[in-house]
Amino acid sequence: MAGVWIIAEQRDGEFRKITFEVASAAKKVADGLGTEVTALVLGSGMEGACAELGKYGVAKVLYADGDAFAAYTTDAYTNACGALIKDGGPDVLLMGASMQGKDLGGRLAARLDTGIAVDCTALAVEDGKLKATRPMYAGKVYADIFINGSPQIASLRPNVFDIVETGGEAAVESVSAEAGEIKAVVAEVQAAEEGKVDLTEATVIVSGGRGMKEADNFKLLEELAGKLNAAVGASRSAVDAGWRSHTDQVGQTGKVVTPNLYIACGISGAIQHLAGMGSSKVIVAINKDADAPIHTKADYCVVADLFDVVPELTKEV
Amino acid sequence: MNIVVCIKQVPDTEAVIKIAGDGKSIDTGDIKWVMNPYDEFGVEEALRIVKDQGGEVTVIGAGPARVVEALRTALAMGADKAIHIQDDDLYGADPIAVAKMLAKAIEPLNPDIIFFGQRAVDDDSGVVSSALAELLGLPQLSVVTKLEVADGKAKAVRPVEGQTLVLEAALPAVITAQKGLNEPRYASLPGIMKAKKKPLEVKTPADLGAERSDFIEIAVLNPPPDRAPGKTVEGESPAELAANLAKLLKEEAKVI
Numbered sequence: 001m002a003g004v005w006i007i008a009e010q011r012d013g014e015f016r017k018i019t020f021e022v023a024s025a026a027k028k029v030a031d032g033l034g035t036e037v038t039a040l041v042l043g044s045g046m047e048g049a050c051a052e053l054g055k056y057g058v059a060k061v062l063y064a065d066g067d068a069f070a071a072y073t074t075d076a077y078t079n080a081c082g083a084l085i086k087d088g089g090p091d092v093l094l095m096g097a098s099m100q101g102k103d104l105g106g107r108l109a110a111r112l113d114t115g116i117a118v119d120c121t122a123l124a125v126e127d128g129k130l131k132a133t134r135p136m137y138a139g140k141v142y143a144d145i146f147i148n149g150s151p152q153i154a155s156l157r158p159n160v161f162d163i164v165e166t167g168g169e170a171a172v173e174s175v176s177a178e179a180g181e182i183k184a185v186v187a188e189v190q191a192a193e194e195g196k197v198d199l200t201e202a203t204v205i206v207s208g209g210r211g212m213k214e215a216d217n218f219k220l221l222e223e224l225a226g227k228l229n230a231a232v233g234a235s236r237s238a239v240d241a242g243w244r245s246h247t248d249q250v251g252q253t254g255k256v257v258t259p260n261l262y263i264a265c266g267i268s269g270a271i272q273h274l275a276g277m278g279s280s281k282v283i284v285a286i287n288k289d290a291d292a293p294i295h296t297k298a299d300y301c302v303v304a305d306l307f308d309v310v311p312e313l314t315k316e317v
Numbered sequence: 318m319n320i321v322v323c324i325k326q327v328p329d330t331e332a333v334i335k336i337a338g339d340g341k342s343i344d345t346g347d348i349k350w351v352m353n354p355y356d357e358f359g360v361e362e363a364l365r366i367v368k369d370q371g372g373e374v375t376v377i378g379a380g381p382a383r384v385v386e387a388l389r390t391a392l393a394m395g396a397d398k399a400i401h402i403q404d405d406d407l408y409g410a411d412p413i414a415v416a417k418m419l420a421k422a423i424e425p426l427n428p429d430i431i432f433f434g435q436r437a438v439d440d441d442s443g444v445v446s447s448a449l450a451e452l453l454g455l456p457q458l459s460v461v462t463k464l465e466v467a468d469g470k471a472k473a474v475r476p477v478e479g480q481t482l483v484l485e486a487a488l489p490a491v492i493t494a495q496k497g498l499n500e501p502r503y504a505s506l507p508g509i510m511k512a513k514k515k516p517l518e519v520k521t522p523a524d525l526g527a528e529r530s531d532f533i534e535i536a537v538l539n540p541p542p543d544r545a546p547g548k549t550v551e552g553e554s555p556a557e558l559a560a561n562l563a564k565l566l567k568e569e570a571k572v573i
């Protein structure tokens with residue numbers, strides 16, 4: 001049962017969007033290799049949900065049920081996936097470069113004694129091998145990587161790979177898997193604020209920098225974000241000033257984001273900031289300084305005072 | 318408390334990255350090297366724990382001779398001693414290979430905590446820490462913004478998409494530091510003077526009995542894809558600018 005395998009990601013029994021992105025990308029790789037996609041799903045009471053993955057190109061689901069699989073832990077996933085993968089011997093293993101995938105990937109690669117390409121933005125098949133493209137040096141270069149180990153593991157940057165519905169139902173096979181000893185236990189889960197979209201998952205981001213002048217002014221961005229169902233991000237200057245929380249920082253030492261639309265308000269466009277948002281599909285800069293570097297990266301440049309333009313924009317969208 | 322902090326030396330975040338003649342590596346000629354910014358949070362956290370609870374902080378870095386500078390910076394911040402795994406070819410190595418090498422160096426030290434930065438800002442992989450945890454059979458607490466260490470246990474706050482998790486593990490454990498964990502100190506002048514006299518041991522991979530084995534093969538490095546040149550949104554008034562922008566986003570870019 002070789003082929004292309006993916007590790008599905010679920011929360012509270014529902015597949016996360018990244019799972020569909022990874023499945024769709026895996027389908028293309030499998031087509032290139034002349035093989036099929038198998039999805040590993042670990043969950044609790046999720047068997048009925050598994051066939052749905054067929055819609056995104058998954059031919060077969062291996063479903064392991066257990067209380068220990070209800071929510072992700074490093075140990076349960078490494079133990080269970082590690083054993084199933086050793087057993088099945090896939091050629092390629094794909095997962096999301098989400099918080100879960102980033103936590104799991106390196107550990108699983110070490111367990112299976114193989115290599116991993118993290119946070120990939122493109123995949124191809126060349127001479128029967130996976131070619132993974134990933135940004136390095138904060139997007140200053142892109143590397144094409146081959147993995148000379150088995151399986152060839154790659155994790156995929158969220159929001160980059162298109163979800164492709166090819167139709168169909170996946171065949172679901174229940175398998176038994178051991179969660180093993182859980183060394184790092186999830187003692188508590190605190191939900192984020194109601195309605196707050198996570199930066200790495202948002203399709204639209206409105207970000208503010210030092211030009212926002214004070215914490216209170218971020219209300220303007222929140223109003224705009226509310227209308228666009230967007231997340232609010234920040235430059236390091238805004239975070240260091242204490243206006244926004246650390247988790248909102250976009251950039252080389254913050255989050256790397258790839259929304260469809262990134263609106264930078266009062267952000268100059270320092271190289272470390274561009275590193276975090278430079279591969280957004282469409283970039284808007286609202287900055288009163290026509291010479292600010294952000295304007296050289298933006299698709300749409302608004303050279304004006306953000307305090308005048310942002311409230312008007314909120315009315316328009 | 319016996320704490321190890323793994324440190325990577327990386328190009329300064331301002332550095333211009335040029336692709337070398339071989340097309341597979343970067344031209345390191347003009348680069349200014351610094352300690353990976355996330356590692357600073359690891360060093361700081363280790364120093365705070367040891368100040369409170371006693372113990373010793375050992376920093377470990379692998380790579381060519383220049384890596385000593387990053388180790389000296391950590392010693393100047395207050396770490397007690399350093400180990401340099403010296404290997405001229407190691408920069409750009411497969412993180413799994415690096416983890417194997419670090420495992421050989423760290424295992425005999427029997428640390429209670431091994432800190433890493435959550436990722437290095439050069440290859441942006443974040444793989445070495447969890448691979449090392451696996452190789453040593455230790456729990457991993459990744460990307461943490463808050464940490465409590467007491468009674469042989471670590472309790473860590475880990476923000477994930479839309480949630481904040483509190484993780485708990487018995488020591489020894491591998492912990493990776495995220496911004497927000499603390500405010501790293503700067504090395505003071507007396508610190509820098511003292512650092513010169515602190516023990517810094519140099520080992521080769523051969524000394525450690527580690528063999529380099531890379532699974533990852535970089536076929537080629539390319540510059541980032543070009544972006545089409547942008548346009549300046551026209552308008553006489555803020556309202557007109559906003560209306561024109563909204564129109565472009567809806568009708569041309571089709572993103573809202």
Ligand SMILES: Cc1cc2nc3c(=O)[nH]c(=O)nc-3n(C[C@H](O)[C@H](O)[C@H](O)COP(=O)(O)OP(=O)(O)OC[C@H]3O[C@@H](n4cnc5c(N)ncnc54)[C@H](O)[C@@H]3O)c2cc1C
Nearest residue numbers: 209210211235236237251252253254266267268273288306
């Ligand atoms: C190791 C390291 C890591 C870093 N990592 C990051 C990172 O991850 N993310 C990050 O963002 N930065 C990072 N930085 C910091 C980075 O170098 C810049 O200092 C920072 O991004 C600047 O933030 P800013 O654009 O908000 O502020 P500034 O550079 O001060 O720019 C403010 C802009 O707002 C404009 N402005 C002011 N008022 C208005 C107004 N009323 N209307 C419209 N425009 C206005 C100004 O014209 C100016 O262009 C890092 C730096 C280092 C050294």
